[in-house]
Amino acid sequence: MTAIEEARARYLRHVTVERGLSPNTVAAYRRDLTVYEEFLATRGIADAAGVSAGDVAEFAQWLRSRPGHPLAASSVSRMLSAVKSFHRFLTEEGLVADDVTTTARPPKLPARLPKAISIAQVEALLAATDGDSAQRLRDKALLELMYATGARVSEAVDLNVDDVIEGDVVRLFGKGNKQRIVPLGSYARKALDAYLVRARPVFSVRGTATPALFLGARGARVSRQNAWLIIQGAASRAKLGIEVSPHTLRHSFATHLLEGGADVRVVQELLGHASVATTQIYTLVTADALRDAYAAAHPRARWAPGEREAREAAAMRAGAAAVGR
Known part of the structure; x- marks a missing residue:
C-alpha cells in the first residue's frame, strides 16, 4: 500500500x-x-x-x-x-505541511432549480398506489410518508418501525446521521397504519426478523433502487407524462409548504438542511405563485379595464411588423 x-x-x-x-x-x-x-x-x-x-x-x-x-x-x-x-x-492532522487545494476552484455550475410537480400531480401519483394488496398498501405508505415529511429516499428506506413515534411524528436520520423529528400528517398516518396492520406482517414472515419499516416481497428492507422503481411504477400508472424521481417528492414537499405560507426557517428544519441558503432556492420556484398572489390582491397590480386586451393587441402588431421586416 x-x-x-x-x-x-x-x-x-x-x-x-x-x-x-x-x-x-x-x-x-x-x-x-x-x-x-x-x-x-x-x-x-x-x-x-x-x-x-x-x-x-x-x-x-x-x-x-x-x-x-x-x-x-x-x-x-x-x-x-x-x-x-x-x-x-x-x-x-500534520501529515502534510500545506493544503495545496486552497486555490482550487470548482467549475461554475449553471443555476438549477428544484423540479417540483403540482399538488394535483402529487395527488394523482398517490392515487395510483390505491389498492388492498400488501404491495399497494406498502407503496402508498412509502409515497405518502415521503411527501408528508420531505424525506430523502435513503432516509425513508432506512427507517425502522420504532422511528414512527406514537403515529404522529417520524424520526429521520439525515446526512451526518443528524436526527430530526418531522410531523406525519393525517394521510400519511392513515396509510402507515394500514400498512403496519395489514401488509407488513405479510412481508415479514417471508424473511428473517428485521426492524425495518418498509419491507420488500422477500421480507428484507426495501432498497433505494426498489423505492425508485415503486415511484416510477406509480408515475407510469398515473400517466403524468413527466420524469418523477424520489427527490421529486422532496422538492414538491418544500415548494408546496412555501407556497402555502410556511416560513423558510421551518422548511429548513423539516428538510434537515444545514444552511438556510440551501432552502432558499425553493423560494425562486414559488416566485410565479407570489406574483400571481400579488396581482390578485394588490389594488394597483390589477389590469385596468381593457388594458390587457390593448397590450396584447399591441404585442401582436409589433410581432407582425417584425415578421414583415
Missing part, C-alpha cells in the same frame, strides 16, 4: 467514525479519491506530500477533458470537493 493509499484509508475512517457520514457518502468519497490517486500515480506521485497545487489544477482539467469519459461540471465539482476535504484533513 502506498503512502497516499494509507492516508486515504485514514481519512475514510475519520469521516466514518468521527464525522458520522453516511455509508453512501463515504462510498462516494472512496470512489472519487481512488480516481484521484490513479491520476497522481500516472504522474509518479505516491505520497500526498509530493502533490502540488498544479497537480490538483491539472486533475480538474483532466476530469473535464479525459478521453472517452469527460465529466460534467457538477461531477467535477463533487470530486474536487472530496479532494479538498482530503487534503484539508491531511493538513489538520
Whole structure:
C-alpha cells in the first residue's frame, strides 16, 4: 500500500467514525479519491506530500477533458470537493505541511432549480398506489410518508418501525446521521397504519426478523433502487407524462409548504438542511405563485379595464411588423 493509499484509508475512517457520514457518502468519497490517486500515480506521485497545487489544477482539467469519459461540471465539482476535504484533513492532522487545494476552484455550475410537480400531480401519483394488496398498501405508505415529511429516499428506506413515534411524528436520520423529528400528517398516518396492520406482517414472515419499516416481497428492507422503481411504477400508472424521481417528492414537499405560507426557517428544519441558503432556492420556484398572489390582491397590480386586451393587441402588431421586416 502506498503512502497516499494509507492516508486515504485514514481519512475514510475519520469521516466514518468521527464525522458520522453516511455509508453512501463515504462510498462516494472512496470512489472519487481512488480516481484521484490513479491520476497522481500516472504522474509518479505516491505520497500526498509530493502533490502540488498544479497537480490538483491539472486533475480538474483532466476530469473535464479525459478521453472517452469527460465529466460534467457538477461531477467535477463533487470530486474536487472530496479532494479538498482530503487534503484539508491531511493538513489538520500534520501529515502534510500545506493544503495545496486552497486555490482550487470548482467549475461554475449553471443555476438549477428544484423540479417540483403540482399538488394535483402529487395527488394523482398517490392515487395510483390505491389498492388492498400488501404491495399497494406498502407503496402508498412509502409515497405518502415521503411527501408528508420531505424525506430523502435513503432516509425513508432506512427507517425502522420504532422511528414512527406514537403515529404522529417520524424520526429521520439525515446526512451526518443528524436526527430530526418531522410531523406525519393525517394521510400519511392513515396509510402507515394500514400498512403496519395489514401488509407488513405479510412481508415479514417471508424473511428473517428485521426492524425495518418498509419491507420488500422477500421480507428484507426495501432498497433505494426498489423505492425508485415503486415511484416510477406509480408515475407510469398515473400517466403524468413527466420524469418523477424520489427527490421529486422532496422538492414538491418544500415548494408546496412555501407556497402555502410556511416560513423558510421551518422548511429548513423539516428538510434537515444545514444552511438556510440551501432552502432558499425553493423560494425562486414559488416566485410565479407570489406574483400571481400579488396581482390578485394588490389594488394597483390589477389590469385596468381593457388594458390587457390593448397590450396584447399591441404585442401582436409589433410581432407582425417584425415578421414583415
